[in-house]
Amino acid sequence: MKNTNDIADMYNRYVNDLFTYASYLGFPKEATMDAIHDVFCKLAEDEQLLNRVTNIKSYLFKSLKNRLYDIYRVQKRNLSLPDIKNPDELPFNITVSIEDDFIDAEEQAAIKSQIENMLQSLTARQREIVYLRYIQEYEYTQIAEILNISIHGCRKLLSKAMKTLREKYGSWIILLLLL
Amino acid sequence: MSDFYSRYTDFLKDEKFLRWQLLPDEALNKYWDDFIRENPDLNEEIQRAIANLKTTVLNKNILSDSDRLELFNRIQSTIQGKGKGKKTKIRHIIRYSVAACAAVALLIVGLNYFNFEKKLPKADNRELIIGNLLQSEDIQFISGEKSHEYQNDIEVKIDEKGKAKVIQTKNNRQEQIEIADTAFNKLIVPYGKRSQLNLPDGTNVWLNSGSVLEFPTQFTGKNREIRLLSGEIYLEVAPEKNKSFIVQTSNFSVKVYGTKFNVSTYDNSPHYVVLVEGNVGLQAAVGTNEIKLSPKEQAIYSEKGEFTKRIVDVEQFVCWKNGYLSFNKTPITEVLKQIGRYYNLSFNFDQDVNLQKRTCSGKIYLSDDIDNVMTTVALLSSTRYVKQNNQIYIFNKK
Numbered sequence: 001m002k003n004t005n006d007i008a009d010m011y012n013r014y015v016n017d018l019f020t021y022a023s024y025l026g027f028p029k030e031a032t033m034d035a036i037h038d039v040f041c042k043l044a045e046d047e048q049l050l051n052r053v054t055n056i057k058s059y060l061f062k063s064l065k066n067r068l069y070d071i072y073r074v075q076k077r078n079l080s081l082p083d084i085k086n087p088d089e090l091p092f093n094i095t096v097s098i099e100d101d102f103i104d105a106e107e108q109a110a111i112k113s114q115i116e117n118m119l120q121s122l123t124a125r126q127r128e129i130v131y132l133r134y135i136q137e138y139e140y141t142q143i144a145e146i147l148n149i150s151i152h153g154c155r156k157l158l159s160k161a162m163k164t165l166r167e168k169y170g171s172w173i174i175l176l177l178l179l
Numbered sequence: 180m181s182d183f184y185s186r187y188t189d190f191l192k193d194e195k196f197l198r199w200q201l202l203p204d205e206a207l208n209k210y211w212d213d214f215i216r217e218n219p220d221l222n223e224e225i226q227r228a229i230a231n232l233k234t235t236v237l238n239k240n241i242l243s244d245s246d247r248l249e250l251f252n253r254i255q256s257t258i259q260g261k262g263k264g265k266k267t268k269i270r271h272i273i274r275y276s277v278a279a280c281a282a283v284a285l286l287i288v289g290l291n292y293f294n295f296e297k298k299l300p301k302a303d304n305r306e307l308i309i310g311n312l313l314q315s316e317d318i319q320f321i322s323g324e325k326s327h328e329y330q331n332d333i334e335v336k337i338d339e340k341g342k343a344k345v346i347q348t349k350n351n352r353q354e355q356i357e358i359a360d361t362a363f364n365k366l367i368v369p370y371g372k373r374s375q376l377n378l379p380d381g382t383n384v385w386l387n388s389g390s391v392l393e394f395p396t397q398f399t400g401k402n403r404e405i406r407l408l409s410g411e412i413y414l415e416v417a418p419e420k421n422k423s424f425i426v427q428t429s430n431f432s433v434k435v436y437g438t439k440f441n442v443s444t445y446d447n448s449p450h451y452v453v454l455v456e457g458n459v460g461l462q463a464a465v466g467t468n469e470i471k472l473s474p475k476e477q478a479i480y481s482e483k484g485e486f487t488k489r490i491v492d493v494e495q496f497v498c499w500k501n502g503y504l505s506f507n508k509t510p511i512t513e514v515l516k517q518i519g520r521y522y523n524l525s526f527n528f529d530q531d532v533n534l535q536k537r538t539c540s541g542k543i544y545l546s547d548d549i550d551n552v553m554t555t556v557a558l559l560s561s562t563r564y565v566k567q568n569n570q571i572y573i574f575n576k577k
Binding site for chain 1: 188191192194197198200201202204231233235236237238239240241242246247250251253254257258561
């Protein structure tokens with residue numbers, strides 16, 4: 001009884017984010033729902049798990065990614081999907097959408113375009129780390145686990161992303177001087 | 180890139196702001212800390228942009244409510260299937276889930292949109308609706324001479340042997356209670372509360388706020404009969420070949436042949452029945468003909484003893500049992516009426532106010548927190564609200 005209420009609690013807290021994460025990884029709704037289903041069922045089976053894991057949310061993210069990749073591997077044989085050799089090579093695209101009644105269509109388009117351009121200048125892994133750090137506010141240890149890299153690797157990834165954005169969108173002064 | 184900031188949208192278009200949010204470094208942090216210190220009047224817009232970017236623009240929720248519920252059901256079924264005969268109450272978990280989930284989503288929206296002013300809006304009476312939060316009452320389960328009172332929502336299960344078990348939804352506390360072998364058990368569910376009843380034949384009844392239901396401990400007669408004295412119930416009737424199920428209301432009776440339907444008999448609204456699945460026959464107290472109802476049909480009872488039938492979007496009428504309300508261009512007065520019942524709020528519609536003509540479209544989760552619900556109502560009807568003590572003021576958006 002206690003177990004199922006914990007599951008319900010965790011489901012409610014994290015299902016939206018899990019779904020968003022999966023869609024940013026490029027997975028369609030059906031596959032995502034299957035994967036989320038599998039992840040929670042597995043969670044329910046392992047009663048000790050909740051005691052062992054320090055951060056449930058990042059654990060769920062990692063499990064989801066692995067499960068999605070497994071599903072991808074099976075479906076790849078049935079459909080012709082591009083070849084991705086491991087979960088760390090999955091695509092990552094953040095959807096930008098502005099559903100704000102206070103902003104008119106023209107401004108919405110301007111905001112959307114600005115943000116999309118900036119995100120597109122980054123690599124998939126850089127976008128993913130932005131998502132995990134900025135939106136999900138994970139610690140480095142959790143990000144490292146999800147991305148399957150070291151903590152040092154996380155710092156490097158982030159600073160590379162900062163550098164890309166700074167160079168592409170940064171100070172005008174430098175450009176003027178070069179002219 | 181202009182340095183003229185006035186609205187939060189200006190920040191959302193600014194690459195320096197975006198870089199600061201997405202990938203902050205020391206230089207950017209210093210720049211913006213200084214900026215905020217030097218422009219305190221822009222702080223509110225900046226905070227709004229910060230919140231907006233993270234929660235709305237980049238983290239849009241793309242899972243629909245029904246998908247979320249359906250997926251949870253699926254997970255629950257699988258877990259149950261593998262469980263070692265553990266009896267899990269699916270329905271109350273779903274209700275709890277939906278409400279808890281809504282709390283988080285709605286709170287985020289609230290942060291972005293509203294200024295919580297300490298002072299009340301000036302009473303321009305044409306544009307103000309006032310609601311009062313009333314004293315909450317207990318649910319009463321009356322059987323024979325005894326009356327049991329409950330502060331929280333409950334689920335009552337009566338088994339074939341005539342024994343009753345009451346489960347409190349909030350904390351899962353269970354108790355066995357003695358009930359009389361009577362035809363007149365009464366469940367009184369006041370405004371602000373809800374209940375569920377599982378009858379010995381397997382029929383499930385969901386009671387909405389403000390309902391009074393009379394039912395027997397055992398179905399001994401030719402038929403299975405219950406009496407809806409007031410309010411609204413949703414039923415999933417267990418099929419039983421030789422015993423049809425009848426719901427009696429003050430104006431008409433509904434004869435059921437194994438099916439799912441909603442009966443609504445509130446005092447200040449027209450009485451009606453909506454059929455989801457199966458088939459039912461309606462018999463007015465004053466008429467002689469039995470009207471048959473098909474799935475997706477609603478029959479509205481009129482004073483003359485007649486029924487008007489029409490096809491409806493069933494979901495809008497039964498979603499309350501799943502913990503949310505659904506509206507499509509519904510007048511705000513009707514929306515507030517339903518919310519009022521659920522949370523025991525009384526809204527004042529005496530004055531003819533323009534604002535009452537506002538319509539509302541969308542879904543409202545019946546969260547435990549009234550603020551969340553009112554935030555959504557305001558959002559869906561382009562109004563604003565302020566809650567002070569036990570009163571809610573709804574007024575036009577500036």
